[in-house]
Amino acid sequence: xxxxxxxxxxxxxxxxxxxxxxxxxxxxxxxxxTWLEALFKKMGxxxxxxxxxxxxxxxxxxxxxxxxxxxxxxxxxxxxxxDPLPEWTSPPFEPRINEEEGKIYARGSSDNKAxxxxxxxxxxxxxxxxxxxxxxxxxxxxxxxxxxSPHLAAFLEKHRExxxxxxxxxxxxxxxxxxxxxxxxxxxxVAALEFIVRGPSHDLHSGLFGGAIANPLxxxxxxxxxxxxxxxxxLIPGFYDEVQPLQPWEREAAKALEExxxxxxxxxxxxxxxxxxGEAGFSTLERIGxxxxxxxxxxxxxxxGEGTKTILPKEAFxxxxxxxxxxxxxxxxxxxxxxxxxxxxxxxxSIEILLGHSGEACFSDPQSDDGKAAxxxxxxxxxxxPFLLRDGxxxxxxASFKKILGVDTLLIGLANPDCGMHSPNENMLLKxxxxxxxxxxxxxEKLR
Amino acid sequence: xxxxxxxxxxxxxxxxxxxxxxxxxxxxxxxxxTWLEALFKKMGxxxxxxxxxxxxxxxxxxxxxxxxxxxxxxxxxxxxxxDPLPEWTSPPFEPRINEEEGKIYARGSSDNKAxxxxxxxxxxxxxxxxxxxxxxxxxxxxxxxxxxSPHLAAFLEKHRExxxxxxxxxxxxxxxxxxxxxxxxxxxxVAALEFIVRGPSHDLHSGLFGGAIANPLxxxxxxxxxxxxxxxxxLIPGFYDEVQPLQPWEREAAKALEExxxxxxxxxxxxxxxxxxGEAGFSTLERIGxxxxxxxxxxxxxxxGEGTKTILPKEAFxxxxxxxxxxxxxxxxxxxxxxxxxxxxxxxxSIEILLGHSGEACFSDPQSDDGKAAxxxxxxxxxxxPFLLRDGxxxxxxASFKKILGVDTLLIGLANPDCGMHSPNENMLLKxxxxxxxxxxxxxEKLR
Numbered sequence: 001x002x003x004x005x006x007x008x009x010x011x012x013x014x015x016x017x018x019x020x021x022x023x024x025x026x027x028x029x030x031x032x033x034t035w036l037e038a039l040f041k042k043m044g045x046x047x048x049x050x051x052x053x054x055x056x057x058x059x060x061x062x063x064x065x066x067x068x069x070x071x072x073x074x075x076x077x078x079x080x081x082x083d084p085l086p087e088w089t090s091p092p093f094e095p096r097i098n099e100e101e102g103k104i105y106a107r108g109s110s111d112n113k114a115x116x117x118x119x120x121x122x123x124x125x126x127x128x129x130x131x132x133x134x135x136x137x138x139x140x141x142x143x144x145x146x147x148x149s150p151h152l153a154a155f156l157e158k159h160r161e162x163x164x165x166x167x168x169x170x171x172x173x174x175x176x177x178x179x180x181x182x183x184x185x186x187x188x189x190v191a192a193l194e195f196i197v198r199g200p201s202h203d204l205h206s207g208l209f210g211g212a213i214a215n216p217l218x219x220x221x222x223x224x225x226x227x228x229x230x231x232x233x234x235l236i237p238g239f240y241d242e243v244q245p246l247q248p249w250e251r252e253a254a255k256a257l258e259e260x261x262x263x264x265x266x267x268x269x270x271x272x273x274x275x276x277x278g279e280a281g282f283s284t285l286e287r288i289g290x291x292x293x294x295x296x297x298x299x300x301x302x303x304x305g306e307g308t309k310t311i312l313p314k315e316a317f318x319x320x321x322x323x324x325x326x327x328x329x330x331x332x333x334x335x336x337x338x339x340x341x342x343x344x345x346x347x348x349x350s351i352e353i354l355l356g357h358s359g360e361a362c363f364s365d366p367q368s369d370d371g372k373a374a375x376x377x378x379x380x381x382x383x384x385x386p387f388l389l390r391d392g393x394x395x396x397x398x399a400s401f402k403k404i405l406g407v408d409t410l411l412i413g414l415a416n417p418d419c420g421m422h423s424p425n426e427n428m429l430l431k432x433x434x435x436x437x438x439x440x441x442x443x444x445e446k447l448r
Numbered sequence: 449x450x451x452x453x454x455x456x457x458x459x460x461x462x463x464x465x466x467x468x469x470x471x472x473x474x475x476x477x478x479x480x481x482t483w484l485e486a487l488f489k490k491m492g493x494x495x496x497x498x499x500x501x502x503x504x505x506x507x508x509x510x511x512x513x514x515x516x517x518x519x520x521x522x523x524x525x526x527x528x529x530x531d532p533l534p535e536w537t538s539p540p541f542e543p544r545i546n547e548e549e550g551k552i553y554a555r556g557s558s559d560n561k562a563x564x565x566x567x568x569x570x571x572x573x574x575x576x577x578x579x580x581x582x583x584x585x586x587x588x589x590x591x592x593x594x595x596x597s598p599h600l601a602a603f604l605e606k607h608r609e610x611x612x613x614x615x616x617x618x619x620x621x622x623x624x625x626x627x628x629x630x631x632x633x634x635x636x637x638v639a640a641l642e643f644i645v646r647g648p649s650h651d652l653h654s655g656l657f658g659g660a661i662a663n664p665l666x667x668x669x670x671x672x673x674x675x676x677x678x679x680x681x682x683l684i685p686g687f688y689d690e691v692q693p694l695q696p697w698e699r700e701a702a703k704a705l706e707e708x709x710x711x712x713x714x715x716x717x718x719x720x721x722x723x724x725x726g727e728a729g730f731s732t733l734e735r736i737g738x739x740x741x742x743x744x745x746x747x748x749x750x751x752x753g754e755g756t757k758t759i760l761p762k763e764a765f766x767x768x769x770x771x772x773x774x775x776x777x778x779x780x781x782x783x784x785x786x787x788x789x790x791x792x793x794x795x796x797x798s799i800e801i802l803l804g805h806s807g808e809a810c811f812s813d814p815q816s817d818d819g820k821a822a823x824x825x826x827x828x829x830x831x832x833x834p835f836l837l838r839d840g841x842x843x844x845x846x847a848s849f850k851k852i853l854g855v856d857t858l859l860i861g862l863a864n865p866d867c868g869m870h871s872p873n874e875n876m877l878l879k880x881x882x883x884x885x886x887x888x889x890x891x892x893e894k895l896r
Contacts, residue, residue: 309767
C-alpha cells in the first residue's frame, strides 16, 4: 500500500477554497500552500514557501544530480471564484465523487489541482518504488494563475539560476474533444480591461431628463457593439495586424481532430447551445484556438432589482477580456482598444479605463526532441497517437518561462473536455487523473 | 393654532417606506394607507380604504352638496425604491430638514407626498376656518402610481358614478425650471419592457469557448445599440409614425420658458453633466417634454464582483422604458420594439421579452375655462403668470381619467425642479409645500 492514496489526497487538496481573486479567501490560499509544502516534505523533497507581494509560491526539489537533465513542473493551487453558487449541485469545496460518471466534482478539480497532483503523485510513487528519478525534478506551484500570475515573472528573474531547467512541463490544458490524448503547441494570450462610463452626477428620473442626457448604459452598450461586425470580426483598427497566419499543416491538424472528435456537435453539447456563432472563414476549432477574440465577461449598471425603476443611471461598468494569438502584443492591443473606446464617446459622459492582467500567446514546435518525447509518452500511456492542439485558453506564464528561463514548455493536458473549468460544477474524470500519474512516470523516463 | 401642524404632519407621512414595487414593503404600504385614512377622519371627511389585487386606494369625501361642482383631487402615497442607498446623505425614510436650504429630504417628499398633503391640508384649513368649501371635494390617493397604477382603471370603472367629478386636480408634476409657477398641459406616456438574452446553458470559460459562441452580453449590447442612431434618433421602424407634431405656439412657450429659466445651463446643473446630448433638431425642453425616448434603466449579466473572471456568461438582462408623446399607442410601441429586437438575434441565443407597465401620453388645452381658472389661481398665489409646460414625466392614469370619467385634468406642479425625484436625496422645498396649501384654497374658489 503506497504512502499516498491518490483519491483521498486529491479530496484533501480540493477542500481548500483557494480563490485568489477574492480577498476574503486569503487565509484559505495560504493554508493550501502550507498543505502542499507538507505533502512535498512527506515525499522527501526539499521544499520552501516563497512569499510574494500577493499569494505564496511553493517550490519543491528532488536531490539534484548534475549528470541528469532537469524538468521543471509548473502548476497552480489557486482557483476561480465559485459563483454563481446556486447553480452548483453540490458545494464547490466539498468534493463529491459520482461513481457512475467516474468523476469528482469540485471547484479547482480540473483547473488545476488534479492535473498538478497527478505529477506530484507520479514523482512520489516513482521515488517510493525506485528511490530515484531519471531526471532532476523541480516543482513550482503558484497561487496567482487565475489572476494572471502578477508576481511570478519577478520570482523567476530572482531565482533564475537555481530554477534553470532543461525543459518545462505543464498540465493546465485539456484533453482533445472526445477525451482524446493531445499535446498543445499553442495557447492564446490574454488581456483584460474594465471600463466605467460616467454621466450625470446621480441617477436621474428618466421622464424629467430622458432625451436630453447621454445615458451611460446606452453609451456602454454602443461601445461594446462597436467591437465586432455582424459576423464576429473585430473592428478595432490594427487589431489583426500582427496575427501569424494559420499554416496548412495546422488547418489539417484541426480538421483531423474535428473529424475524430465529433465536430461542432460535441462543442455544442459542451456549451449547451443549439447553434455556434463565430468569425466567418474559420472552423470552430480554429476560431477557439487560432483566432483572437474579445468577450464581455461582465456588465452592470442601473436598476438591478425586481420590477421597474425608471431611471437614467449615473454610470455603467463593463469587464472585457481579449484572447490573443501569436504574435499579438497584449500591451499594444490594450492601447488600441483604449483609444478606440475613447474616440467614440458622445458629449456629457466620461470614460475611465482600468487595464487588467495580460499575458502573451505562446507557440512552440511540436516536432522538437522534447516534443517528440512527449508525443511518445502520450502514445504509450493512452494507446493512441496524440492530437496536436491549439488551445484557446491562456497560461500567460508560459511566455515568461521562454523569455526568462530560455526553454520551451511541454503542454500536456489532462482535463476532460466536459470538465466545466471556470463554470459551476467543475469536475475531473478520475481516470484522467490516475492516467496522469502513470504518464508522469513514462514521460520523465523519455525526457531523461 | 390649527389642528394640523403642516410640517410635523408631513414628517409623519414621509416616515412610511411605502415602496410599491418591493414585496418586502407591502406592510409599510398598507400602514401608510391606514395613516391617511385616519387623517381624513380627523378632518371630518367620510373615508374608506378600498382593497385592490395590489395596494389599497384611499378615498375621502366632503359632505356632498348637489348645487356645487365636484373636484376630484388625485395623488399617490407610494414611492420609488430608495437604492442606491449609500448615496443618500441621510436615511431616506428619516425626514431631515435643512433650514438653510429650506428643504425637507426624504424618499417621496416631492413625489408625491408633500404635494398631495398640501391639497389635503388646504382643505383641512378651509374646513377649520369656514366650516365649508366652495366645491365638493373627493380625494383619491392610490398606492401603485410608481408601478404604473395597474388597478386604478378597473377601480374607476367600478366606482364611475360615485366618483364622477366636474374637473380633476393633480399635483404630481414640477414647477418650471427656476422654481417658477407653471401649468402642465401635456405629459409623456410610458411603456416598459425587460428582455433576457440566453445563450449557453452555463457560464463558459472564455478561453475554451470564446470565438465560437454568441456572447449574451455582447448580443444584448448590440440590441441596445440598434435602438438609436449616433444623434439619438430612435431607429425602431414605425416608432415616430403617430407622433403629433409640435405646434408653433408650443415652440414659443418652450422658448420663453428656456429664456426665463436659464436655458440649458440650469438643466446641466440639475443633472450634474457638463454637456447635454439629444435628438438633433429640438431644444432641450422639447427633447424632454415633446419627444419620445427609450432609456436603458438597468443592465446586468456576467461577473459583477471585484477583479476579473474570464467567462462567457450564460445570460444578460436589460430593463428598457419608453417615454411616449401624443398620440403614440404604448401597446403598439411595445409590439414594434419587440419585433425589432427579435429580428436581430444571431444564431445560438434566444430572447425572452417581458412587457411591463404602460400608459398613454396626455395633452389638454390650457385655455379651457378650468385651465384659465388654474392659471389665475397660480398667478394670485405666486405673483407671476404661470408658464405652460410639456412635462417629460408620465402619470399614466391621467389618460384613464379622461377615458373613464370623461373630464380633463388640471396639472399643477409643486415640486421644485432640483427635487431629485426618483434619485438619492429626494427633497421638497418647504415654501412650495406651504404655498401649495394656499394655492389649494385659492384654486377651489376659482373652480367654484
